[in-house]
Amino acid sequence: MARVFRNFEELESFVKQERGKGRKIVFTNGCFDIVHAGHVDYLEKAKAFGDVLIVGINSDSSIKRIKGEKRPVVPQDYRVRVLLGLRAVDGVVVFDDDTPLEVIKLIKPDVLVKGADWPVEKIVGREYAGKVERVKFIYDISTSKIVNKIVEIYCGKKVED
Numbered sequence: 001m002a003r004v005f006r007n008f009e010e011l012e013s014f015v016k017q018e019r020g021k022g023r024k025i026v027f028t029n030g031c032f033d034i035v036h037a038g039h040v041d042y043l044e045k046a047k048a049f050g051d052v053l054i055v056g057i058n059s060d061s062s063i064k065r066i067k068g069e070k071r072p073v074v075p076q077d078y079r080v081r082v083l084l085g086l087r088a089v090d091g092v093v094v095f096d097d098d099t100p101l102e103v104i105k106l107i108k109p110d111v112l113v114k115g116a117d118w119p120v121e122k123i124v125g126r127e128y129a130g131k132v133e134r135v136k137f138i139y140d141i142s143t144s145k146i147v148n149k150i151v152e153i154y155c156g157k158k159v160e161d
């Protein structure tokens with residue numbers, strides 16, 4: 001089963017151990033507030049770029065700063081637990097900064113992956129990765145779309161994007 005790294009030191013020693021076995025380290029990051037089919041698809045494709053997939057997940061306070069006070073809908077411990085249950089994921093680490101730059105600088109992944117909604121020039125940490133991969137969306141879904149649909153259904157209000 002996948003594991004959660006309690007701190008960056010634990011993560012660093014895991015990465016060193018895996019690299020020692022000749023394994024390719026893939027890293028990606030995100031908020032993963034309400035996990036959906038798009039996340040599952042992109043994480044499986046991310047894993048396929050290497051041998052070990054580590055996912056950096058924003059802390060609750062990080063998400064509040066970057067996505068607004070009303071988010072996240074799902075607390076970080078539950079968001080972590082969902083990712084740990086995904087077949088593609090080997091490890092999860094929570095980061096509290098606005099960006100995963102410090103984690104990426106630490107592990108220098110062989111491959112850094114984001115969904116194709118992120119232009120390369122906006123992918124934080126790209127200069128510390130062996131290469132950067134952007135995964136195209138095959139599902140037209142997002143956490144925001146899910147939230148907005150629920151508000152529309154239950155509150156009869158159209159939420160402005």
Ligand SMILES: Nc1ncnc2c1ncn2[C@@H]1O[C@H](COP(=O)(O)OP(=O)(O)OP(=O)(O)O)[C@@H](O)[C@H]1O
Binds near residue numbers: 038067141144
């Ligand atoms: N439909 C999708 N298909 C593939 N990848 C996706 C999809 N939606 C988001 N991603 C990717 O998942 C990662 C986490 O993104 P995030 O948690 O912001 O999801 P989101 O659904 O876009 O959430 P929000 O609507 O709150 O922005 C990012 O790398 C993003 O590019």
Ligand SMILES: O=P(O)(O)O[C@@H]1O[C@H]([C@H](O)CO)[C@@H](O)[C@H](O)[C@@H]1O
Binds near residue numbers: 029030058100124
């Ligand atoms: O879930 P998101 O919004 O895709 O995740 C964010 O990604 C940002 C991205 O990596 C910038 O290149 C990152 O800075 C931010 O902390 C979220 O993880």
